[in-house]
Amino acid sequence: MEPRELVKTWVDTFNRRDVEGLVAFYSDDAINHQVADAPVIGRHAIRAMFAAAFAQADMVCIVEQIFQDGEWAILEWRDPLGLRGCGFFHILDGKIVFQRGYWDKLTFLRLNGLPLPDAP
Numbered sequence: 001m002e003p004r005e006l007v008k009t010w011v012d013t014f015n016r017r018d019v020e021g022l023v024a025f026y027s028d029d030a031i032n033h034q035v036a037d038a039p040v041i042g043r044h045a046i047r048a049m050f051a052a053a054f055a056q057a058d059m060v061c062i063v064e065q066i067f068q069d070g071e072w073a074i075l076e077w078r079d080p081l082g083l084r085g086c087g088f089f090h091i092l093d094g095k096i097v098f099q100r101g102y103w104d105k106l107t108f109l110r111l112n113g114l115p116l117p118d119a120p
Helices: 003-015 019-023 043-056 105-111
Strands: 026-034 062-069 072-078 084-092 095-103
Touching: 003 019, 003 062, 003 072, 003 084, 019 043, 026 043, 095 105
Parallel strands: 026 095
Antiparallel strands: 062 072, 072 084, 084 095
């Protein structure tokens, strides 16, 4: 499966809130780094990350654009509440080996009525 198609399928799986289905897209030692948080390393930790995220908020990913450049796919997305972001996926042998996401965590927390972090 080409990276662009894999990310399209990943989005469908994400929107079903299918944690096990999402984890199946990742290599055993994959890294998922949502820049608002520390990198998450390995399928077990990625599973826990998705389970916690879906328990915290009702998230929906609406695709704006998906671009492909060789082994990379780039996803530009929005959600129904107005949050926007983008994700970069490095895909080797049909598995995500690295993912980095850019989005505004403060806006996410506010839009979902979640507690804001304490000021440093």
